[in-house]
Amino acid sequence: MSAVELKGWEGSFPAGLLSPSDIMMLRNVRSFVEAEVLPRRRDLEASTRSGGRDYEDMLARMVPLGLQGCTLPEERGGGGVSSALTLAALAEELGRGDASLGWAALCGEAALRPAVRAGNVEVLERLAPPLCGDAPFTGALALFEESGCSGLEESGQWYPALGTRAAPADGRWELNGRKDRVTNSMRAGFFCVAAAAEEGEGEGGIGLFYLIPPLEGLAGAGERDMGGLRGAQLGDIELKGVRVPSAFRAAGPEEDTALLEDAQALARLLAAALAVGAGLGALHEALEFSAERPAAGKPIRQHSVCAAILADAASSLQAARDCYASAAAFLDRNTAEDAPGHQALARASLAKLFCCRAAVEATNRCMELMGSYGYVSDYHIEKYWRDAKLLQLMEGGTYAARLDGARWLYPFDPLFPNPLYEEMAGEGA
Amino acid sequence: MKDQELFPFPRGRVQEADLSLASSLREMMEREVAAKRLEMKEDYEGLLRPALRRALCETGLQRMMWPxxxxxxxxxxxLAPYTVAAALEQLGRADTGLAVWAACGMSLQAVLCGRAEGDGLCERLAPLFxxxxxxxxxxxxxPVYGEGGDGALWQGRRLQVTAERTDKGWRLNGKAVRPLPGGLDAGLFGALCAVEGEKEPAFLIIPGDVQGLKRGPxxxxxxxxxxxxxxxxxxxAEVPADACAWRGDAETRRLFCWYRLGMAAAASGALLAAHxxxxxxxxxxxIKGQGRLFKNNPLTASVMGEAAQETAVVRLLAYDLAEMLAEAEMRGEAGSERLEAYSLLLAHQALAAxxxxxxxxMELMASAGYAKEWQLERYWRDVKTVQCQLGCVELARHALARWFFGSEGL
Incomplete structure (x- = not known):
């Protein structure tokens, strides 16, 4: 069975959307995934249980691929990849191998994006050498905080949800607070941190700050033990009187809010594409299993009922790929035309919603198809299943994605005044 | 309100003794598992073995149905199906795997214990229980699907072990055999085996320490x-002649019905825990900004309502299956094709729900939904595993089409 057509972003995206150099990078990443990641995907995750460093080794081996700093402008020595579509296609390729590896590698590009878009020379000059160096160096977005309300509090209303504060101090910014669910929490070479910077300014008062460890007062507060994506090192960081130069704020009032939404849009888009990759990985596993294994006298996949399940998975994943590609194209246009950031965030959120659902459903059905072979780790499908679900839950989860997605249709406001509720609350008091 | 009041037992069906057992198990599991989860998070499995011993041995579940x-x-x-439902629900509430082990033991008990006095197999096995x-x-x-080779099939699936008659009993062979729910710790295996030269399979009881049995990593x-x-x-591997517990499909179907009752109860327990x-x-x-409790947000309340609805329905399904099985046992029809179809239907429905x-x-809890500290993701993984162990949903649908429509299926 050839599964080439399933890998074919070449055949999925309209001609010309990807530049020749981007296509070359995509092909290199695919070759790497097939040669290096797919044969080791079980060991990669297993190593996290025994304190091994397999993910670190793999990230080091990925440096020559040029993913690291690929969105850094060429004049600063970076790859100059500006297309969200290219990044998403790269994420899909990596997700087919190991979604947590893909997220660990690409999350830094989402974290770098505000500085690139704002043209923040100080930040870019500081980060360019390690990003363009030979050693692994990645970053992380540090946006979320302990709230645990499905991201409901963050939809269009980031400011009230921010407990992390930034205040001017001796010509610098001093940050205090705690961020959770931070990717690469123990390995990040830089963090892009969201904090409330201007009191009373509402959404416009959000600041994005670049923190480059080691920094006094900045400490990892432990990695989360999770059901999947174990290589992504999701964990917490603590900020106690962390001081950064004033120039390490991405842009400034109002602009940082738009940059945050834009960075979040890219992060959700990447999660969507990683999920498609994980779904495709599961589909490949099921295709191979059902080709080799018989049931009632013939290969499993030669039974019509199995073929229908595989076709369902393929159709939903192909539709999901089209969906993220469309959102990526919107994000790219948004960058060019400087349209409102929340529109791009809404499109990316809808793409994440759809792609993750498709991936969860596809991995679920493929796993069921493999019966009692589906849940043991000598096959890889159970890892794709776990990773797909975690991709769905991270970066705001499905509820935040739905509410942010609604903002594409109309100006949804979770804090829309409700006199009746206020009256009832008053009576209760 | 506590969940016992929110999701009450169907008292018309469950006896006081069952309620008392369920209550004891609930307290025991709260103490032995729930209260120790955090302190034992690095060795969660180490927590389960003593809990299993207490649940099965101290409460008498392990020998409950033996004469x-x-x-x-x-x-x-x-009467036992209600007891199984009530007990396994509480075990499943603590940990799905505990309920699954108990389900296996109680299924085998149920099928074996009705045998005549003086039965050699039962007299040998009873002390173990x-x-x-x-x-x-x-x-x-x-039997599994997805296995090649020339071995015999049972309902389109490959029998994993072949049995050959010898002067002393049975000689067994099988490679890379996969027992459910787990092969590493089982002390006793019940195997549906292909019999050399015969069409009808045999259900053989195999001690875990029999010579010739080798466990893989x-x-x-x-x-x-x-x-x-x-x-x-x-x-x-050689086992005595009386290791053959039964021939024919009726008792195998009966075993499946009891096992599926356990799975439905385990699903109900997982949902009660999630609740x-x-x-x-x-x-x-x-919710920051809104200043409202999470449960007061209309969007989240809608999902919480849906969860409560499904939890209540799954519980009713589990007790419906218990009632069907109880009636069938009374009439001696527990191995009927009808009951097997319904047990399959209800167990799959419960697990799917x-x-x-x-x-x-999990989606509602977003990032906390996948963090192990909140336990929810463990139930999610466990329920999916049980669902896979129960067999592919599509195969179950074929079996149902065979019963309801006479379809040939695979």
Missing amino acids: QHLGGEGHELH RDEGDPLLISFIL RLRATGLSACRQAELDLDE GIIAEWGDNRV AERVLHRI
Whole structure:
């Protein structure tokens, strides 16, 4: 069975959307995934249980691929990849191998994006050498905080949800607070941190700050033990009187809010594409299993009922790929035309919603198809299943994605005044 | 309100003794598992073995259905399904794997215990079930699909073990055999075997320490950490002639009906646990900016309502199956094709509902939904594993089409 057509972003995206150099990078990443990641995907995750460093080794081996700093402008020595579509296609390729590896590698590009878009020379000059160096160096977005309300509090209303504060101090910014669910929490070479910077300014008062460890007062507060994506090192960081130069704020009032939404849009888009990759990985596993294994006298996949399940998975994943590609194209246009950031965030959120659902459903059905072979780790499908679900839950989860997605249709406001509720609350008091 | 009041037992069906057992198990599991989860998070499996011993041995579940003359409790089969549902629900509430082990043991008890006095197999096995020091873990070696070779098929699936008659009994062979729910720790195996030169398979009881049985290394699995997986090789393993518990499909179907009742109860238990987790969440989380409790947000309340609805329905399904099985046992029809079809239908429905609700609640809890500290993701992995162990949903649908429409299926 050839599964080439399933890998074919070449055949999925309209001609010309990807530049020749981007296509070359995509092909290199695919070759790497097939040669290096797919044969080791079980060991990669297993190593996290025994304190091994397999993910670190793999990230080091990925440096020559040029993913690291690929969105850094060429004049600063970076790859100059500006297309969200290219990044998403790269994420899909990596997700087919190991979604947590893909997220660990690409999350830094989402974290770098505000500085690139704002043209923040100080930040870019500081980060360019390690990003363009030979050693692994990645970053992380540090946006979320302990709230645990499905991201409901963050939809269009980031400011009230921010407990992390930034205040001017001796010509610098001093940050205090705690961020959770931070990717690469123990390995990040830089963090892009969201904090409330201007009191009373509402959404416009959000600041994005670049923190480059080691920094006094900045400490990892432990990695989360999770059901999947174990290589992504999701964990917490603590900020106690962390001081950064004033120039390490991405842009400034109002602009940082738009940059945050834009960075979040890219992060959700990447999660969507990683999920498609994980779904495709599961589909490949099921295709191979059902080709080799018989049931009632013939290969499993030669039974019509199995073929229908595989076709369902393929159709939903192909539709999901089209969906993220469309959102990526919107994000790219948004960058060019400087349209409102929340529109791009809404499109990316809808793409994440759809792609993750498709991936969860596809991995679920493929796993069921493999019966009692589906849940043991000598096959890889159970890892794709776990990773797909975690991709769905991270970066705001499905509820935040739905509410942010609604903002594409109309100006949804979770804090829309409700006199009746206020009256009832008053009576209760 | 506590969940016992929110999701009451169907009292018309469940006896006081069952309620008392369920209450004891609930307290025991709260103490032995729930209260120790955090302190034992690095060795969660180490927490389960003592809990299993207490649940199976100390409460008498392990010997509940054995006749009194063999040292059992002599619980009547037409009443036992309710006891199984009530007990396994509480075990499943603590950990799905505990309920799965108990389901296997109680299924085999149910099918074996009605045998005549003086039956050699039962007299040999009964002391194992009476052991109060160590739980007797039973795994089944059932036909699987996806296996090649020339071996015999049973309902389109490959029988994993072949049995050959010898002067002394049976000689067994099988390579890379996969017992359910787990092969590493089981002390006794029940295997549906292909019999050389005969069409009808035989259900043989195989001691875990029989010579010629070799266990492979542990296989890592998505869920059910209580049920450690391993493949077995059976190389000329010999068991006595009376190790054959039964021939024919009726008793096999009966075993499946009891096992599926256990799975439905385990699903109900997982949902009750999930209800507790999301209820605590809804009561204590405040949505920043809105200043409202999580449970007061209309969007989240809608999902919480849906979760409660499914939890209540799954519970009713589990007790419906218990009632059907109880009536069938009373009439001697527990091995009927009709009951087997319904047990399949109800168990799959319960597990599918549990899976759906766990997905929805995980989404509701977003990043906390996948963090192990909140336990929810463990139930999600466990329920999916149980669902896979129960067999592919599509195959189940074929079996149902065969019963309801006379379809040939695969």
